[in-house]
Amino acid sequence: MPPHFSRAAWIGSSLGAPVVNPDKISNLLEAVVQEGSHRIPYARYLKDWTYGKDSAERLQAEGERIEPSEYRPEMESKIFCPECTTPLSRAPKNADLFTNSRTAHFRHKPAHRLVPCALRTTRGAGLNYSSEEEMRQAVQNSDLAIISGWQNTPPDQSIDETDADAVFDQTQIIDPDGPPTEVPLGRHTGERFLLPSKLSTVLAICRNFDKNLNRAFFFPDSQYPVRLTDKLFDIALVNEDPSTQSHLFFGRIRTLSRLNFRDKFTLVSDEGVQVKVYAWPTHNDRKHITRNSEGRVLLFYGELYLENDGILACKVDDWGAYSLLPEKYEHCLPD
Numbered sequence: 001m002p003p004h005f006s007r008a009a010w011i012g013s014s015l016g017a018p019v020v021n022p023d024k025i026s027n028l029l030e031a032v033v034q035e036g037s038h039r040i041p042y043a044r045y046l047k048d049w050t051y052g053k054d055s056a057e058r059l060q061a062e063g064e065r066i067e068p069s070e071y072r073p074e075m076e077s078k079i080f081c082p083e084c085t086t087p088l089s090r091a092p093k094n095a096d097l098f099t100n101s102r103t104a105h106f107r108h109k110p111a112h113r114l115v116p117c118a119l120r121t122t123r124g125a126g127l128n129y130s131s132e133e134e135m136r137q138a139v140q141n142s143d144l145a146i147i148s149g150w151q152n153t154p155p156d157q158s159i160d161e162t163d164a165d166a167v168f169d170q171t172q173i174i175d176p177d178g179p180p181t182e183v184p185l186g187r188h189t190g191e192r193f194l195l196p197s198k199l200s201t202v203l204a205i206c207r208n209f210d211k212n213l214n215r216a217f218f219f220p221d222s223q224y225p226v227r228l229t230d231k232l233f234d235i236a237l238v239n240e241d242p243s244t245q246s247h248l249f250f251g252r253i254r255t256l257s258r259l260n261f262r263d264k265f266t267l268v269s270d271e272g273v274q275v276k277v278y279a280w281p282t283h284n285d286r287k288h289i290t291r292n293s294e295g296r297v298l299l300f301y302g303e304l305y306l307e308n309d310g311i312l313a314c315k316v317d318d319w320g321a322y323s324l325l326p327e328k329y330e331h332c333l334p335d
């Protein structure tokens with residue numbers, strides 16, 4: 001089973017129609033994402049309070065208001081969401097990992113992911129377009145990005161993916177005339193249309209990540225277009241019985257090691273969920289990804305499988321199928 005979110009509310013259903021005007025969708029999404037971009041502005045810290053046992057009123061009255069930058073290690077497992085009162089974690093867990101504290105933020109814990117909360121990222125069930133024309137318009141307006149496949153090999157000029165401000169030639173990662181790709185109108189509509197693809201790298205998704213969260217994407221081997229947040233999964237939410245479907249996963253790099261043939265990233269969530277990601281050393285070299293990238297968040301697209309040691313893994317063969325998320329966007333990641 002893929003990580004499943006029963007809290008997900010299909011955003012279109014609130015408009016009372018199965019088919020929704022994409023303009024309305026983007027307005028709505030914008031509101032949701034803006035709300036989400038600075039969600040959980042503070043936590044309530046209360047030493048002797050237990051979720052599910054003590055009253056929300058007491059937490060509200062006695063809990064100390066803590067901002068992400070005010071977090072101290074002794075507060076671990078004693079900070080709670082001001083809205084749903086479930087325990088929160090602070091990311092990054094170890095403040096010393098980064099010199100840059102503006103990336104610090106609070107996240108809900110996966111154990112309580114079914115508890116509804118207004119401060120949680122909402123997920124939808126896919127987007128529906130009513131006609132080919134609407135879909136073409138969405139592509140033209142960059143509201144919908146079609147990815148036909150991931151760029152297999154690095155571009156001629158290497159791109160330093162560790163530096164969010166590094167300037168590079170956009171034409172190296174954005175192809176205005178990518179191969180036409182068959183895209184269905186939506187989840188419940190089998191009709192498919194050929195649309196131009198433009199993106200072919202996770203790198204392009206990571207740049208302007210905050211804006212991309214707003215957009216719809218059609219991913220390789222997807223069934224229908226989805227919002228980016230609906231395809232993004234924290235490795236912390238993955239269980240031992242991985243989905244056979246590809247997703248865009250993210251996790252923090254604990255270690256990076258060079259094996260005989262492959263580079264191995266070991267990603268570990270705050271809750272201790274581990275995923276091994278194998279990439280090609282030549283690709284990492286061209287991305288300037290080295291052990292210096294330990295502590296950063298990696299986004300990768302692929303299918304997870306269970307290795308003999310019982311640990312989940314993913315083999316990422318395409319240069320374009322993974323990238324580092326700029327630190328300034330870490331607080332935008334869905335939880």
Ligand SMILES: [Zn+2]
Pocket residue numbers: 081082083084085086108116117118119120
């Ligand atoms: Zn909450």
